[in-house]
Amino acid sequence: MANVEKDALTGTETTGHSWDGIQELNTPLPKWWLYTFYACIIWAVGYWVVYPAWPSLSDYTKGVIGYSSRAEHAKEMEAVKASRSEWLGKFEEANVSDIVKDSQLLNYAMAGGRALFNENCAPCHGAGGQGAPGFPVLADDDWLWGGTLESIEQSVRFGIRSGHEEERVNEMPKYGVDGLITKEEMAAVADYVIGGLQGDGAGKTVFAEQCAACHGEDGHGLPEMGGPNLSDGIWLFGAGKDAVLAQLNSPKHGVMPAWQGRLDDVSIKQVSIYVHSLGGGQ
Amino acid sequence: MKHEIFEKNVILLAIGILLTISIGGLVQIVPLYTMEQTIEKVDGIRPYSPLELAGRNIYIREGCYNCHSQMVRPFRDEAERYGHYSLAAESMYDHPFQWGSKRTGPDLARVGGKYSNDWHVAHLIDPRSVVPESIMPPYAFLAKRELSFDDAADHMKTLRIVGVPYSDEQIATAKEDLRIQGMGEAGGDVEAFLARYPKAKIGSFDGDAKKTTEMDALVAYLQMLGTLVDFTNVDPETLYR
Numbered sequence: 001m002a003n004v005e006k007d008a009l010t011g012t013e014t015t016g017h018s019w020d021g022i023q024e025l026n027t028p029l030p031k032w033w034l035y036t037f038y039a040c041i042i043w044a045v046g047y048w049v050v051y052p053a054w055p056s057l058s059d060y061t062k063g064v065i066g067y068s069s070r071a072e073h074a075k076e077m078e079a080v081k082a083s084r085s086e087w088l089g090k091f092e093e094a095n096v097s098d099i100v101k102d103s104q105l106l107n108y109a110m111a112g113g114r115a116l117f118n119e120n121c122a123p124c125h126g127a128g129g130q131g132a133p134g135f136p137v138l139a140d141d142d143w144l145w146g147g148t149l150e151s152i153e154q155s156v157r158f159g160i161r162s163g164h165e166e167e168r169v170n171e172m173p174k175y176g177v178d179g180l181i182t183k184e185e186m187a188a189v190a191d192y193v194i195g196g197l198q199g200d201g202a203g204k205t206v207f208a209e210q211c212a213a214c215h216g217e218d219g220h221g222l223p224e225m226g227g228p229n230l231s232d233g234i235w236l237f238g239a240g241k242d243a244v245l246a247q248l249n250s251p252k253h254g255v256m257p258a259w260q261g262r263l264d265d266v267s268i269k270q271v272s273i274y275v276h277s278l279g280g281g282q
Numbered sequence: 283m284k285h286e287i288f289e290k291n292v293i294l295l296a297i298g299i300l301l302t303i304s305i306g307g308l309v310q311i312v313p314l315y316t317m318e319q320t321i322e323k324v325d326g327i328r329p330y331s332p333l334e335l336a337g338r339n340i341y342i343r344e345g346c347y348n349c350h351s352q353m354v355r356p357f358r359d360e361a362e363r364y365g366h367y368s369l370a371a372e373s374m375y376d377h378p379f380q381w382g383s384k385r386t387g388p389d390l391a392r393v394g395g396k397y398s399n400d401w402h403v404a405h406l407i408d409p410r411s412v413v414p415e416s417i418m419p420p421y422a423f424l425a426k427r428e429l430s431f432d433d434a435a436d437h438m439k440t441l442r443i444v445g446v447p448y449s450d451e452q453i454a455t456a457k458e459d460l461r462i463q464g465m466g467e468a469g470g471d472v473e474a475f476l477a478r479y480p481k482a483k484i485g486s487f488d489g490d491a492k493k494t495t496e497m498d499a500l501v502a503y504l505q506m507l508g509t510l511v512d513f514t515n516v517d518p519e520t521l522y523r
Binding site for chain 2: 056072
């Protein structure tokens, strides 16, 4: 090129363009940059050959090593399972009450159970199972559906009003909305309940006729019916007469999802054992 | 100085640009024609019911995707936390898809069925009432805003233009389907609805059966996410890509 000029100051070639006396330098790309760029191009070509890369009209190029991220993932999950197989096998065969007798298995269960609980259960039951309004405390010995290892496992596996075929379910009648008892009877039985289930008034009669079937004759609860203990001052839906009247009028019912299908068998056993250990297991 | 030839010749420059753009274009367009091979063939995928679709629109409107992805990747940690990796088939009727790229909160691709409706409502009204350390913003107003029924069919027609196979029947019954899914028997023929949208969850999601709110719609959407494919019936090898 004939009109190549060199910049006097830097010695770099110019493009020959000049605006208002300002000249454009034609600084070459740094060599390290240029060669890295070429290397990347060569790398890309190699990548196309080795890995799945190009779509064709009916398929895609599979690459010479036949890599598939999903197959790789499946392989990894298999390997994890195999590395745990020694004690996973024991968990699969044993039932929960046998697992807790073996101190080593119990340790596994507690460690796994804690992680599972924090991810899956804590949003409802609170960290450490301390509960929230409408979501029962799991760290005390007040159980709605029973606090033995087996009952806890059943609650977790099939859920409560979860829609699963083997769900735990029981619904308290809508005494107020459906007009099953009078306003006076409602007030009397509510007083009786918040008064600690003592005395011989109208409230006691209504309780024996209407409520005992699910909450027990003494009001101490019937775990097989899911009827909570009404005498222990622990309330799922709030303390006080208004809360009891609201429950009588149009009862609330807690829903707990079924974990069968979402968690595997071993995980369900582990998390059940963890819950049992939180403080109130029977 | 070899590019000088392009700089000084308009025709050559135009040809050069055309060539470059068409390579870029082909790389993006050709895969669209081979998509059939990319999407796994699994049973159970159906278009969104009108209520779920309304919920999805609210999800997009409120920008939930800024903090939540909907894409479980085929990694061990994700499988152990969220469940089976997401399939292309599971977002084939999403326009636009909600894969997202930011996880301030957890992935939601498999959140359906993980919680109860009550929990979702309590959580959306005030996330810190159930998860004390949560930084998710509250969306209490959704429970007060009645859902607009009038544009349901229009949304479905629009999606049909871009390839979602809504039938004429589904579009005609859009309003009725909103009522049925939000209030059950009181809204109409539940069985016919379930034939149109298998596995759809029915009921008053926010606990107030009298009106269908934006909260109902959003919870209906969250409760169906990732629940359509029954993976116990899928041969994993058919999914390998």
